[in-house]
Amino acid sequence: MALYSEKVMDHFRNPRNVGIIEDADGIGEVGNAKCGDIMKMYLKIRDGIIQDVKFETFGCGSAIASSSMATELIKGKPVSEAMTLTNKAVAEALDGLPDYKMHCSVLAEEAIQSALEDWRRKTGEAAPEAE
């Protein structure tokens, strides 16, 4: 029995949207103080649309896969939609995570939300964003 689903392994082996955005509009960095995993998200936002998103992650296979999947789920989407991204959606899109790895998907949700908050702070956009 494999530790992870095929989907998780695919996103772990070939992570999408890896890297940084030099002139990002929003940056979010979160960490799980206990396990030690750290995720950093970079957003490029134009006209309320997430034009580009990149991530860097220090963590296990499911942390890397969760970051990658989260970026895919919000790229090209309106900010309003990204704001509703949940860890459950990330985990489901990965065909599930082992119970003791669910916190990795929580970290991905938090990293996205933290980057969106950073963007709001910088631009003075009111939350929640109108469509």
Add this chain to the structure above:
Amino acid sequence: MIYADNAATTRMSEAAMQTMISVMRENYGNPSSLYAFGQRSKEILEEARETVARVLGARSREIIFTGGGSESDNQAIRSAAALGREKGKMHIVSTAFEHHAVLHVLERLKKEGFEVTLVDVHSDGLVRPEEVEAALREDTCLVTVMFANNEIGTVQPIREIGEICRRRGVLFHTDAVQALGHIPVRVDDLPVDFLSASAHKFHGPKGVGFLYARQGVRLLPLIEGGAQERGRRAGTENTAGIAAMAVALQEAAEHLGERAEKTARLRDRLIRGLSEIPHCALNGDPVHRLPGNVSFCFEGIEGESLLLLLDDRGIAASSGSACTSGSLDPSHVLLAIGRVHDVAHGSLRLSIDETLTEEEADEIISSVKEVVAYLRGFSPVWRDLESGKTPHIL
């Protein structure tokens, strides 16, 4: 596959496997039965006991067959604690980096009223005998210190610790699960009262091991029931597994010198190669070390990712990372030698045997180098280290 996880378990030796199959097929009788067929099984059992005793430098009656290392640890500690309690001695000395088969028993005993002192294992992963002595009290009933550590491979000064215990009249147990069959271990030459061993760590079968208990030292059963093992371990004996264990141990003892030498050469080749990776460190003393253990921490990466990518390249290894532990905490061993959480997160353990080739060792080195560089390439921790935002530790 390049198998570099022999500290987790080993491949069974062909001779041990053949013995096991043959005993299961030909000698399935119960050693407790009185007819000849049963008595033949009893003979096989006692021959195995003699073999184990001979290799260990013990008497046959001092060997109790068990279901493995964890059971042996549990029994030795529980028995010494119960006998200690009878005399009002309820203090036990151990170390912070013991196997969980020891530490969790000690935790349980604490709940039952015992006091436990865990001595420091220092950054080199070595226990200081004088610190063990300093921890002894009038009411100390047991000292338990592992022979060699399972994660970082450091070999402890068992003789010195044993001599102190002998002098002070305290029982001494050592978990020799990682040591036996790999480095010289003889109880006629060492002052130990109890010694735990597990067959599958020296090319024997899983689910079988033994406990050495020095003659004259009382040992209480952990498993109550029939009179097997002279009342010290109930349950019909795993004759096939025990016979196979004896064959594997005999074989390991016969080849110990040459195998250890060859394995240590490969170990040092791996250590040299991996040391070229920037900002890494070997865990544990390089000299007082099992011949097959290579343990590193790499800054800026996490161990489970490293293991998965090594697995993709056909390399089976292990890590003390929090992500691989099933809990959220990194290895207690790495924390005990003073590695901080972030660094302990990026650990890799390779445990090899003499069948590894130099080519395979070189393949491991180049694969680890590649994977570490790749993972650092998108690690925010590594970015902060490299930009100077946070200082390098290693």
